[in-house]
Amino acid sequence: xxxxxxxxxxxxxxxxxxxxxxxxxxxxxxxxxxxxxxxxxxxxxxxxxxxxxxxxxxxxxxxxxxxxxxxxxxxxxxxxxxxxxxxxxxxxxxxxxxxxxxxxxxxxxxxxxxxxxxxxxxxxxxxxxxxxxxxxxxxxxxxxxxxxxxxxxxxxxxxxxxxxxxxxxxxxxxxxxxxxxxxxxxxxxxxxxxxxxxxxxxxxxxxxxxxxxxxxxxxxxxxxxxxxxxxxxxxxxxxxxxxxxxxxxxxxxxxxxxxxxxxxxxxxxxxxxxxxxxxxxxxxxxxxxxxxxxxxxxxxxxxxxxxxxxxxxxxxxxxxxxxxxxxxxxxxxxxxxxxxxxxxxxxxxxxxxxxxxxxxxxxxxxxxxxxxxxxxxxxxxxxxxxxxxxxxxxxxxxxxx
Amino acid sequence: xxxxxxxxxxxxxxxxxxxxxxxxxxxxxxxxxxxxxxxxxxxxxxxxxxxxxxxxxxxxxxxxxxxxxxxxxxxxxxxxxxxxxxxxxxxxxxxxxxxxxxxxxxxxxxxxxxxxxxxxxxxxxxxxxxxxxxxxxxxxxxxxxxxxxxxxxxxxxxxxxxxxxxxxxxxxxxxxxxxxxxxxxxxxxxxxxxxxxxxxxxxxxxxxxxxxxxxxxxxxxxxxxxxxxxxxxxxxxxxxxxxxxxxxxxxxxxxxxxxxxxxxxxxxxxxxxxxxxxxxxxxxxxxxxxxxxxxxxxxxxxxxxxxxxxxxxxxxxxxxxxxxxxxxxxxxxxxxxxxxxxxxxxxxxxxxxxxxxxxxxx
Numbered sequence: 001x002x003x004x005x006x007x008x009x010x011x012x013x014x015x016x017x018x019x020x021x022x023x024x025x026x027x028x029x030x031x032x033x034x035x036x037x038x039x040x041x042x043x044x045x046x047x048x049x050x051x052x053x054x055x056x057x058x059x060x061x062x063x064x065x066x067x068x069x070x071x072x073x074x075x076x077x078x079x080x081x082x083x084x085x086x087x088x089x090x091x092x093x094x095x096x097x098x099x100x101x102x103x104x105x106x107x108x109x110x111x112x113x114x115x116x117x118x119x120x121x122x123x124x125x126x127x128x129x130x131x132x133x134x135x136x137x138x139x140x141x142x143x144x145x146x147x148x149x150x151x152x153x154x155x156x157x158x159x160x161x162x163x164x165x166x167x168x169x170x171x172x173x174x175x176x177x178x179x180x181x182x183x184x185x186x187x188x189x190x191x192x193x194x195x196x197x198x199x200x201x202x203x204x205x206x207x208x209x210x211x212x213x214x215x216x217x218x219x220x221x222x223x224x225x226x227x228x229x230x231x232x233x234x235x236x237x238x239x240x241x242x243x244x245x246x247x248x249x250x251x252x253x254x255x256x257x258x259x260x261x262x263x264x265x266x267x268x269x270x271x272x273x274x275x276x277x278x279x280x281x282x283x284x285x286x287x288x289x290x291x292x293x294x295x296x297x298x299x300x301x302x303x304x305x306x307x308x309x310x311x312x313x314x315x316x317x318x319x320x321x322x323x324x325x326x327x328x329x330x331x332x333x334x335x336x337x338x339x340x341x342x343x344x345x346x347x348x349x350x351x352x353x354x355x356x357x358x359x360x361x362x363x364x365x366x367x368x369x370x371x372x373x374x375x376x377x378x379x380x381x382x383x384x385x386x387x388x389x390x391x392x393x394x395x396x397x398x399x400x401x
Numbered sequence: 402x403x404x405x406x407x408x409x410x411x412x413x414x415x416x417x418x419x420x421x422x423x424x425x426x427x428x429x430x431x432x433x434x435x436x437x438x439x440x441x442x443x444x445x446x447x448x449x450x451x452x453x454x455x456x457x458x459x460x461x462x463x464x465x466x467x468x469x470x471x472x473x474x475x476x477x478x479x480x481x482x483x484x485x486x487x488x489x490x491x492x493x494x495x496x497x498x499x500x501x502x503x504x505x506x507x508x509x510x511x512x513x514x515x516x517x518x519x520x521x522x523x524x525x526x527x528x529x530x531x532x533x534x535x536x537x538x539x540x541x542x543x544x545x546x547x548x549x550x551x552x553x554x555x556x557x558x559x560x561x562x563x564x565x566x567x568x569x570x571x572x573x574x575x576x577x578x579x580x581x582x583x584x585x586x587x588x589x590x591x592x593x594x595x596x597x598x599x600x601x602x603x604x605x606x607x608x609x610x611x612x613x614x615x616x617x618x619x620x621x622x623x624x625x626x627x628x629x630x631x632x633x634x635x636x637x638x639x640x641x642x643x644x645x646x647x648x649x650x651x652x653x654x655x656x657x658x659x660x661x662x663x664x665x666x667x668x669x670x671x672x673x674x675x676x677x678x679x680x681x682x683x684x685x686x687x688x689x690x691x692x693x694x695x696x697x698x699x700x701x702x703x704x705x706x707x708x709x710x711x712x713x714x715x716x717x718x719x720x721x722x723x724x725x726x727x728x729x730x731x732x733x734x735x736x737x738x739x740x741x742x743x744x745x746x747x748x749x750x751x752x753x754x755x756x757x758x759x760x761x762x763x
Contacts, residue, residue, distance in 0.1 A: 009402070280752070291703035294678055295674035295678040315669060315673045319673050380662065382666040383662040383669075384662075
């Protein structure tokens, strides 16, 4: 057990802190992760790339900083920014999912064309994976791309396309070979959201906000060249990106800061003149959550350590999404209970706390438990891949598609 | 930067695990439980040969001079095999008490013998956490009076480390006049706890001891009990997965039913992060003084909760068989049950954690 940094990493940490001290004034206010980045955010991103604090390992040829991968340095950057309360570089699905996919499986032409503008924030992407009929069973997706000359012609519908309204481009899974078994008939296409035949409808969720959209395709023409990977290989291309998404959900640093906010709430809010913290039942729940957050924090360090040393983190990695999403939801639930009747206030209500964030998070985090692989799918993965338990036998009627 | 066990610690883990897998099959646990003492003489000797009895004792006194993380690795291995052996009180808490509170003479007199296994210690600290049944020990003029409950590793003790009501610690000889140490039968037949009655008993004060040293060994004990539960829980999950893969119903292994599979996944998802928490709590005990008491509380309380969940769920996965003595699963169930209650149950420990953070008045 050695939780210290090497001299090289310690020096790097100081470098990051010095940068933050000198440049924090240029950081944009508010994170606005899901929307189109503001000019301020784009300028900040450019500064971060220049110093290697964003797009750090993206090769210079594609507009990145070009450092060799060093997970610990990435973590040092993340931690320093979080501690300083300074917004990190842009975080969106284009950067976290499309760019790694192109780097792994894109053509040279695709890399040169798309990676630079994406990491700079000039091009915003949305993800076209889920469909109304294909959620957990994503590989059953039905959106058709039929051949017509040099084009694919796309018809169908996607759902949960966050940022579809702001996006310039979409990375999208479509069925190109309907006669093949379901996993083998899918292709991964990238195309402009301005292509004729695309309609985006906001999808209002239980939070009252439209964090997502439904996206409809009617005879949308896309040149065949805009495929990533080979035709029929889209499922495997997408799996390269899904693993990046699961890594993103369940960041222990976020759990710690939510818990800290809850601690402050329980120390500062009063009922009948006494701090909520004096209530032994609520306090006991808080401490239970604190222990769980600690466990997830150290579990995260263990996974990080295994990654650095090229070792298998195995089960420690598999459980992160399931555990962390549930824990985040429970933290919000306790905040609502600690607020008592005030906990139900919403919208622009007087007496509202934290702009209604606790209720909104409580609801949105339930969405995160369901999204990105439902809790039930996560449990299948943990049991089958982690524990080696037998798979569910396939019903005799279900053949290839 | 490396969060995890060192290669030396993994070797220690392997050697203890390998020894126990040979020397401590379930039949040995059953045989020991059926005998008069909950402690296996064979295991006591075998573990001493491996250096377990001197794990935390400095090399100058014949021990291995290792830290609490090393001890946690052993506690986990013992819990995994529900080993009927002394450890938490005898080989961790008692030596630590003598190391931190004892005079040079006391250390020279006891530590080499404890390290070699020639002598064995028990620990009486429960009343420093909470007093029940009118228990409590008072010191006056070199004599102790009162009662201590849940004396850890009471069986075959050659010396008892007793905390008095001020937190000062004393060495007491079990066979001295005015000392009565009797076993307390518990659900767990693999470990020994006792009740100590003292009436004018001669006591050898550990001169540098006090409430701080008592608290400190309680922290160590809590981390050890958490590690024990970690090992026992891991064993229960493994047995559940194996059983669910073999047991056929409706023409399929029951492990292929999601209802059963998800029970196993929930156990694994709950327990896996606990490993990192236990490791960190043990590491903090030696290296991060500011966090050590809080992390000991977190490890103890969280492992108690997850342990209880695993114990009941694993039993359910085994169906009716899990409820029988035939499967033997109940040894692990009870081991986890004892770990939970000793040295403060989760609610009590969480309240302490609140006090440590200044969330409520001390």
